Amino acid sequence: MFESAELGHKIDKDVWDREVPALREALLDAQFDLTTAKFPVIILVAGVDGAGKSETVNTLNEWMDPRHIQTHGLAEPSDEELERPYMWRYWRLLPPQGRMGIFDGSWYTWPILERANGRIKTSDLDQDMTRVARFEQMLIHEGALVLKFWMHLGKGEQKKRLKSLEKDPKTRWRVTPRDWKHFEMYDTFRQVAERALRSTSTADAPWIVVEATDPHYQRLTVGKILLERLRARLDHPAPVVPALPLHPPPPSLDGVDILKALDLSKRIDDKKEYEDELLTLQGKLNLLTRHRNFRKHSVVMAFEGVDAAGKGGSIRRITQALDARHYQIHPIAAPTEEERAQPYLWRFWRHLPRRGKVAIFDRSWYGRVLVERVEGFCSEADWQRAYSEINEFEDQLVRSRTIVLKFWLSISQEEQLRRFQERQDTPFKRFKLGEEDWRNREKWPAYEAAICDMLDRTSTEIAPWTLVESEDKHYGRIKILRTLVQRLEEEM
Amino acid sequence: MFESAELGHKIDKDVWDREVPALREALLDAQFDLTTAKFPVIILVAGVDGAGKSETVNTLNEWMDPRHIQTHGLAEPSDEELERPYMWRYWRLLPPQGRMGIFDGSWYTWPILERANGRIKTSDLDQDMTRVARFEQMLIHEGALVLKFWMHLGKGEQKKRLKSLEKDPKTRWRVTPRDWKHFEMYDTFRQVAERALRSTSTADAPWIVVEATDPHYQRLTVGKILLERLRARLDHPAPVVPALPLHPPPPSLDGVDILKALDLSKRIDDKKEYEDELLTLQGKLNLLTRHRNFRKHSVVMAFEGVDAAGKGGSIRRITQALDARHYQIHPIAAPTEEERAQPYLWRFWRHLPRRGKVAIFDRSWYGRVLVERVEGFCSEADWQRAYSEINEFEDQLVRSRTIVLKFWLSISQEEQLRRFQERQDTPFKRFKLGEEDWRNREKWPAYEAAICDMLDRTSTEIAPWTLVESEDKHYGRIKILRTLVQRLEEEM
Numbered sequence: 003m004f005e006s007a008e009l010g011h012k013i014d015k016d017v018w019d020r021e022v023p024a025l026r027e028a029l030l031d032a033q034f035d036l037t038t039a040k041f042p043v044i045i046l047v048a049g050v051d052g053a054g055k056s057e058t059v060n061t062l063n064e065w066m067d068p069r070h071i072q073t074h075g076l077a078e079p080s081d082e083e084l085e086r087p088y089m090w091r092y093w094r095l096l097p098p099q100g101r102m103g104i105f106d107g108s109w110y111t112w113p114i115l116e117r118a119n120g121r122i123k124t125s126d127l128d129q130d131m132t133r134v135a136r137f138e139q140m141l142i143h144e145g146a147l148v149l150k151f152w153m154h155l156g157k158g159e160q161k162k163r164l165k166s167l168e169k170d171p172k173t174r175w176r177v178t179p180r181d182w183k184h185f186e187m188y189d190t191f192r193q194v195a196e197r198a199l200r201s202t203s204t205a206d207a208p209w210i211v212v213e214a215t216d217p218h219y220q221r222l223t224v225g226k227i228l229l230e231r232l233r234a235r236l237d238h239p240a241p242v243v244p245a246l247p248l249h250p251p252p253p254s255l256d257g258v259d260i261l262k263a264l265d266l267s268k269r270i271d272d273k274k275e276y277e278d279e280l281l282t283l284q285g286k287l288n289l290l291t292r293h294r295n296f297r298k299h300s301v302v303m304a305f306e307g308v309d310a311a312g313k314g315g316s317i318r319r320i321t322q323a324l325d326a327r328h329y330q331i332h333p334i335a336a337p338t339e340e341e342r343a344q345p346y347l348w349r350f351w352r353h354l355p356r357r358g359k360v361a362i363f364d365r366s367w368y369g370r371v372l373v374e375r376v377e378g379f380c381s382e383a384d385w386q387r388a389y390s391e392i393n394e395f396e397d398q399l400v401r402s403r404t405i406v407l408k409f410w411l412s413i414s415q416e417e418q419l420r421r422f423q424e425r426q427d428t429p430f431k432r433f434k435l436g437e438e439d440w441r442n443r444e445k446w447p448a449y450e451a452a453i454c455d456m457l458d459r460t461s462t463e464i465a466p467w468t469l470v471e472s473e474d475k476h477y478g479r480i481k482i483l484r485t486l487v488q489r490l491e492e493e494m
Numbered sequence: 495m496f497e498s499a500e501l502g503h504k505i506d507k508d509v510w511d512r513e514v515p516a517l518r519e520a521l522l523d524a525q526f527d528l529t530t531a532k533f534p535v536i537i538l539v540a541g542v543d544g545a546g547k548s549e550t551v552n553t554l555n556e557w558m559d560p561r562h563i564q565t566h567g568l569a570e571p572s573d574e575e576l577e578r579p580y581m582w583r584y585w586r587l588l589p590p591q592g593r594m595g596i597f598d599g600s601w602y603t604w605p606i607l608e609r610a611n612g613r614i615k616t617s618d619l620d621q622d623m624t625r626v627a628r629f630e631q632m633l634i635h636e637g638a639l640v641l642k643f644w645m646h647l648g649k650g651e652q653k654k655r656l657k658s659l660e661k662d663p664k665t666r667w668r669v670t671p672r673d674w675k676h677f678e679m680y681d682t683f684r685q686v687a688e689r690a691l692r693s694t695s696t697a698d699a700p701w702i703v704v705e706a707t708d709p710h711y712q713r714l715t716v717g718k719i720l721l722e723r724l725r726a727r728l729d730h731p732a733p734v735v736p737a738l739p740l741h742p743p744p745p746s747l748d749g750v751d752i753l754k755a756l757d758l759s760k761r762i763d764d765k766k767e768y769e770d771e772l773l774t775l776q777g778k779l780n781l782l783t784r785h786r787n788f789r790k791h792s793v794v795m796a797f798e799g800v801d802a803a804g805k806g807g808s809i810r811r812i813t814q815a816l817d818a819r820h821y822q823i824h825p826i827a828a829p830t831e832e833e834r835a836q837p838y839l840w841r842f843w844r845h846l847p848r849r850g851k852v853a854i855f856d857r858s859w860y861g862r863v864l865v866e867r868v869e870g871f872c873s874e875a876d877w878q879r880a881y882s883e884i885n886e887f888e889d890q891l892v893r894s895r896t897i898v899l900k901f902w903l904s905i906s907q908e909e910q911l912r913r914f915q916e917r918q919d920t921p922f923k924r925f926k927l928g929e930e931d932w933r934n935r936e937k938w939p940a941y942e943a944a945i946c947d948m949l950d951r952t953s954t955e956i957a958p959w960t961l962v963e964s965e966d967k968h969y970g971r972i973k974i975l976r977t978l979v980q981r982l983e984e985e986m
Contacts, residue, residue: 059818060818075818
C-alpha cells in the first residue's frame with residue numbers, strides 16, 4: 003500500500019507558487035457552498051510520526067476559512083470519556099451538516115498503537131477495524147463525505163527528517179524520545195498500519211496515502227484531493243432516494259408471527275398478589291443498584307410499544323425503586339435542530355450514561371425501523387441498513403460494560419381502542435391522546451410487520467428483546483421488573 | 495431563619511392520605527402545562543444531613559412524570575469540569591424551557607461546606623454568595639422559576655434521626671462516618687448556612703425553610719409550595735415587556751465620544767514593514783502558546799466590529815500562528831433551537847475551552863447589547879441588565895485562569911461603504927455581503943451609541959476592551975497581534 007508513497011515525490015517551488023493561490027480560492031468557494039449543503043465533511047489525517055500531520059492540518063486551516071472548520075487533536079481521553087464506549091468521544095466531536103471536521107489522530111490511532119506495542123492481538127485489531135469500517139459506512143450512508151489521508155514517510159526519510167528537526171533549535175522541541183522509540187518500531191508499525199488500512203480502505207472511504215518527503219508536494223496533494231472530492235459532492239449531490247412504497251414481508255403461510263404467538267391473556271388478577279410482588283421486586287432492585295459492583299456498569303433501557311401500551315406506567319414502577327439522582331429518562335420525540343444535523347444515532351449517543359447511572363429511553367433508536375419506516379420518514383435503504391447499525395451500537399454499549407435492556411410492550415388492537423376511549427373519557431388523561439394516535443391505528447398491519455422484522459433482526463444474545471404481554475398492566479409491569487432484577491443479578 | 499422549622503411540625507396520616515392524591519393530580523396537570531410554557535423550573539433541595547433531601551427529591555419524581563424532570567445529584571466534579579469556571583458544571587445541567595431540573599446539592603454546597611470546614615474565610619463565603627445571588631437573578635430575568643428548599647432539622651432531632659437510621663439494618667448503610675462528623679459540626683454548619691441563606695434569600699428567589707422532623711409534613715409542604723408557585727406562574731405569566739423605542743443617550747455636549755476620539759488615520763504603509771512585524775509577532779505568539787505555563791490557562795477572545803471591519807482577516811492572522819488542534823473558532827450567528835431554550839449566555843458557556851486551549855468568538859455575547867439592543871430583539875430591560883451579567887461572566891472566566899481578550903474593530907462609515915462596494919465587485923467576495931448589511935448601515939448612529947455604552951460599561955480591569963483602529967487593515971491586525979502577545983507575556 004505504501005510503495006507509491008516512497009518514490010520521492012516532490013514539486014518545484016514555482017509549481018507551488020503558481021497553484022496555491024488558485025487552489026485556496028477554489029477551496030474557499032467550495033467551503034462557502036458547503037455551509038448551505040446538507041452534509042458534513044470528515045477529514046482524518048493519520049500516518050507515521052514526523053510526517054507533517056499537524057502541519058498539513060494547519061495548512062488546511064490557513065487555506066480555508068477556519069471559522070467553519072472544527073479541528074480535533076487526539077489527546078488522552080477525559081474521565082467522562084473513559085466511562086463511555088470507545089467511540090463516544092468521536093461521536094461528541096462529529097461536525098454537523100455544512101461543517102468540516104478535521105481529526106488529527108482518530109479512531110484508528112489507539113488500535114494501531116496498541117497492536118504495534120503488542121498490547122492487543124492481531125485478531126483484536128481486525129475486529130476493531132471491522133467496527134471502524136462499519137462506523138464509517140454508517141457516516142457515509144448518513145450523508146457524510148469522509149476523507150482519510152495517510153501521511154507516509156519511508157524509513158530512511160523518516161530518520162533524516164527527525165535528525166534535521168533535532169538539529170534546528172527552533173524545531174528541536176518537536177522531537178520527543180517517544181518519536182525515537184516509535185522510529186525503532188518503524189517496521190512493526192508499518193506492518194500493523196498496512197493491515198489496518200487494507201481492511202478499512204473501502205469503496206466509499208478509501209485511504210489516500212500521501213508521501214511526506216516534500217512538504218509542498220504533500221500539502222498540495224491533500225488540498226487538491228480535498229477540493230476535487232468536495233467539489234464533486236457539491237456539484238453532484240448523492241441522489242435522494244425517493245420514498246418507496248412499503249413492501250411488508252408477506253405474512254407467514256400459517257399466519258403465525260412472533261407477536262401473534264404472544265399469549266396476551268396472561269393476567270395477575272389478585273391485586274394483593276400484584277402489590278406484594280411489586281414491592282418485593284422494587285426492594286430487590288433498590289438493593290441491586292446499591293451493590294458495589296453496580297458502579298462498574300451503566301444501564302441503558304429502551305421502551306417500545308404501540309401508543310397506550312403502558313410504557314410510562316412501567317417506567318414509573320422502575321424509577322420508584324431508584325434514587326432520582328441516578329437515573330435520567332429521555333422521552334424521544336421529534337429531534338431538535340442540532341440533532342437533525344447529525345446521524346440519527348447521535349441523539350442517543352449524547353445521552354449515554356456514566357458508570358453507576360441509568361438511562362431510560364421512552365421510545366428509542368428503534369424509531370428508525372418503526373415509525374420512520376412505516377411513515378416513510380426515511381428511505382427504505384435507510385431503515386434497511388439500520389438493523390445492523392443498531393446491533394453495532396448496542397454491541398459497543400455492551401463491550402463498555404453497559405447493561406442493555408429492551409422491552410417491547412404488546413397489547414391487542416382492541417385493548418388499545420379501549421384505553422384510547424378511557425383516556426378520552428378521563429379529563430386528566432385526555433392530554434395523552436392526540437389525533438396522531440388515532441391515525442396510527444389505521445396502520446396497525448404495517449406496524450406489526452415492522453415490529454416483527456425488528457424483533458427478528460435485533461434481538462441478540464448480548465441485547466435481547468423482552469416481549470411483554472401488557473394486555474394486563476399488572477402482569478406487564480411485574481414481568482418488566484422481574485426481567486430487570488434478574489439481569490442485574492446475573493451481571494453483579 | 496430556622497426557628498419556625500424547629501417547632502416539631504407534623505401532620506396526621508389521614509391528612510396525608512386525603513391530600514396526596516389531589517396534590518399529585520394537580521402537580522401532573524401543572525407539569526403538563528409546563529411542557530408548552532416558555533420557562534424552565536429550577537428546584538434546589540439543600541439542607542442539613544439526614545434531613546430527607548434525597549427522599550424528597552424521589553417523592554417529587556414519584557408524584558410527577560419523571561420523564562420531564564432532570565434530577566442531578568452533586569458529585570465530585572469531573573476533570574472536564576475542573577478545567578472550567580466553577581459554575582460551568584451547573585450551566586451544563588440547566589433545564590431548558592418547559593422542563594424541570596431538580597438539584598440535590600447545588601452551587602451552594604461547596605461554599606458552605608468549605609466555610610464550615612474552615613478552608614475559606616467568611617469574606618470568601620460572602621463573595622461566593624453575592625455571585626450566586628447574581629446568577630439566580632439572571633436566571634429569573636431570563637424567565638426561570640427558581641425554588642430553593644432548605645431542609646432543616648434541629649440538633650436534637652438530627653441526632654435522633656441518625657441514631658434511628660443506624661438501628662435499622664435496612665437503613666444503616668445510609669449513615670456514614672461523614673454524617674457523624676458533620677453532626678459534630680452542627681452548630682458551625684448552622685451558623686454558616688444561616689449566613690449563606692440570609693444573603694441569598696432575595697425577593698424573587700427566597701429560601702423556603704422546611705422542617706424535616708416529620709417526613710409527611712416535609713414532603714407535603716414541598717409539594718404544595720411547588721404546586722402553588724408553578725400554578726401561579728403558569729396562570730399569570732410574567733408580563734412580556736413590550737419592545738420599547740430606543741432612547742440612545744444624548745450625544746456628549748462637545749460631540750466627542752470614545753469612538754470618535756479614535757485616530758482612524760493610523761496606518762502602516764510600508765508593506766515590507768507590515769510583513770516583517772506580522773511574522774515576528776506570529777513567531778512570538780507561537781512560542782508563547784508552547785510555553786509550559788500556557789497549559790495552566792485557557793484563552794477566550796471576542797471579536798466585535800461593524801460589518802466588514804476586518805474581524806475574519808484579523809482572526810486568521812492569529813490562527814496562522816497557532817496549532818489548529820489548540821483553538822476553536824465560534825462564529826456567532828442566530829442561536830439554535832436548543833440555545834433559544836436557555837439563558838442567552840448559555841451558548842457561550844457551552845463553548846468555554848479547557849486548559850491550554852483557545853476559543854475565538856467571531857461576534858460574541860456582546861450581541862445582546864449591540865444588535866439585539868438596536869434591532870429590538872430583546873427588551874430594554876434585558877439589554878440594560880446584560881452589562882452586569884456580562885461583567886460577571888467575564889469575572890468568572892478570569893477567576894478560573896482564563897485570559898480574556900476583547901477587540902473592537904473600528905472603521906469609518908465611508909470605509910465600510912468602500913469595502914462593501916469592493917465586495918460587490920469581487921465575485922469571490924460577493925457572498926460576504928447580504929441585504930442585511932446594507933440595512934444595518936442606516937442604523938449607524940444607533941449602533942454608535944450602543945457601542946459607546948458597551949465600551950463604557952464593560953471595559954474592566956480584568957477584561958479590558960482593546961479599541962482597534964482598523965481603517966487600515968494592516969495597522970489593525972498588527973495592533974491586535976501585539977496586544978495578544980503582550981497579554982500572554984504578562985500572564986506567563
